[in-house]
Amino acid sequence: MSILMDDTLAGLLDGPRARGAFLLRSILTPPWSLRIEDRAPLSLVTMVRGRAWITSAEGDPVAVEPGEIAIVRGPTPYTVADEPDTPVQVTVGPGQVCTTVEGVDVGESRLLGVRTWGPDPGGSTVMLSGTYQLQREVGQRLIGALPPVLVRPVDAEDAALVSLLEAEVGKDKPGQELVLDRLLDLVLVSVLRAWLASPGTGSPGWYRAQHDPVVGEALRLLHADPAEAWTVATLAARCRVSRAALARRFTALVGEPPMNYLTSLRLALAADLLRETDATLGSAARQVGYSSAFALSSAFKRVRGMSPREYLRQAVPAR
Numbered sequence: 046m047s048i049l050m051d052d053t054l055a056g057l058l059d060g061p062r063a064r065g066a067f068l069l070r071s072i073l074t075p076p077w078s079l080r081i082e083d084r085a086p087l088s089l090v091t092m093v094r095g096r097a098w099i100t101s102a103e104g105d106p107v108a109v110e111p112g113e114i115a116i117v118r119g120p121t122p123y124t125v126a127d128e129p130d131t132p133v134q135v136t137v138g139p140g141q142v143c144t145t146v147e148g149v150d151v152g153e154s155r156l157l158g159v160r161t162w163g164p165d166p167g168g169s170t171v172m173l174s175g176t177y178q179l180q181r182e183v184g185q186r187l188i189g190a191l192p193p194v195l196v197r198p199v200d201a202e203d204a205a206l207v208s209l210l211e212a213e214v215g216k217d218k219p220g221q222e223l224v225l226d227r228l229l230d231l232v233l234v235s236v237l238r239a240w241l242a243s244p245g246t247g248s249p250g251w252y253r254a255q256h257d258p259v260v261g262e263a264l265r266l267l268h269a270d271p272a273e274a275w276t277v278a279t280l281a282a283r284c285r286v287s288r289a290a291l292a293r294r295f296t297a298l299v300g301e302p303p304m305n306y307l308t309s310l311r312l313a314l315a316a317d318l319l320r321e322t323d324a325t326l327g328s329a330a331r332q333v334g335y336s337s338a339f340a341l342s343s344a345f346k347r348v349r350g351m352s353p354r355e356y357l358r359q360a361v362p363a364r
Contacts, residue, residue, distance in 0.1 A: 067141055067176040068225050070214050072163035075170065078126035080136040083119075087177040087188060089233060090115040090125065091199070091207055095170030100124045103193040114203065114236050116195040118188060127170065141176075159217045173211055175229040182313040182320075187237070190249035197236050206232045251306075254298035259284050263295060263303060271310050272334035277303055307334075312348055315341055319353060320360055326353055 067085075073095075081088070090099065091114045100106040102121055106129035109115045117123055124133060135143050135151060143152040143162075157166050199207060210228045213221070241248045255261040262284045267275065280303055281291040295303045311333040318329040330341035345353050 066226050066229050067178060068160055068210075068214050068229065069141075069174050070161045070211070071170075071172045071174065072157060072161065072166060072168040073127070073170040073172065074163075074165045074168040075127040076131045077170065078124060078131040078133045078135075080122065080124050080133040081117075082122040082136055082138050083141060083176065084122075084139055085176045085178060086119045087233075088117045088119065089175045089229065089236075090117065091173050093171035093173060093211060095127070095172070097125050097127065097170070097172060098129045099194050100126070100129055101193040107194045107196055109196055112199050112204075113196050114199055114207070114232065116191060116197075116233070116236060118191045118193050118195075121193070123194070125172070159215050161215055173207070173214065175210075175225075175232075182316040185313065186249070186251065186309070190252075195236075195240060197239055200235075200239065203232065203235050203239075206235065250298055250300045254295075257294070257298055259286055259291065260295050260298045263291060264299075264306075267303070267307050267310060271307065271314060272332060274334070275304070275307055308344060308348060311335070312345060315345070315353070316356060316360075319357055329353075 070093075071079075075095075090097065090109055092109055092111045094111065096111075097109045098106045099109060099115055099117060101117070101123040107115070126133075133146060135145055137143050141152070142150065143155070144150050152162075155162050155164055157163055206228060210225070210232060213224055213228060218224075241252050251264065255264055263280055266273075266280065266283055273279075277288045277292055281288045284291055286294075292302060295306075299306060301309075314333045315329045315335075318324045318332060319326070324332070326338035326341060330336070330338050333341070335341040335344065342352055345351070345356065349356065351359075
């Protein structure tokens with residue numbers, strides 16, 4: 046996998062976004078139906094026993110069988126059920142609060158052990174789910190490229206990871222959350238790699254462009270040092286082509302001009318710095334390539350339609 050793809054996945058999974066993920070083994074007896082309204086940016090679902098149907102507002106129901114992994118793109122609500130037409134029985138809200146359709150809280154009453162939940166310990170369906178609670182801005186380019194529900198077969202490597210995740214999810218040991226987070230990350234990265242590399246999956250232009258000898262090099266340079274005072278001319282010189290050739294080729298393959306791509310990358314990095322660290326606006330600006338807090342704020346308003354301060358008020362706290 047290229048340096049660019051490593052950087053993009055690192056942006057998705059690194060830092061606090063990959064910590065404190067919510068993992069659960071659900072033991073269920075048909076008919077069952079869960080409405081997921083937790084507004085999580087990304088969730089994984091895999092079946093140990095039985096089949097599930099995932100229905101989102103953006104597409105038809107998708108089946109998930111044992112030996113498959115589903116990635117569900119949030120924050121849009123979706124339903125997981127034994128059959129697409131099974132009426133919803135429990136709604137899972139923010140904070141993983143579980144309530145029946147009558148409004149009764151059943152989160153605690155249906156606990157069956159460590160990270161294990163369900164109405165019946167002898168249920169015929171066993172489902173593992175992992176939910177990323179927060180999402181880094183810099184990973185949105187990758188998340189936005191995913192379909193609402195992506196189902197992939199589990200290959201031999203994934204199967205070993207899923208088996209290990211299943212074995213570890215019910216343990217209560219020191220550092221167990223960190224172990225589970227890392228395992229969940231590995232499963233996610235493995236599935237995303239397979240999806241992006243598969244022909245005919247509609248992978249995003251920036252991913253396909255990384256294989257181009259010119260544009261791939263330009264993308265690598267931008268991701269490796271976004272704070273550099275890049276211009277189309279300096280980028281083209283590093284890639285050993287003319288300005289016009291780079292601009293034309295980059296736009297055709299990636300879908301936007303190189304400086305637009307760089308601006309989006311810088312603003313995403315700045316947003317994460319402001320949310321995740323104690324960086325001031327001026328410090329964040331310098332770290333991502335702007336000369337001052339005013340320059341960063343102006344770019345933020347121009348591209349995102351709001352100031353960094355307004356963005357932070359709307360964003361979910363990352364610390």
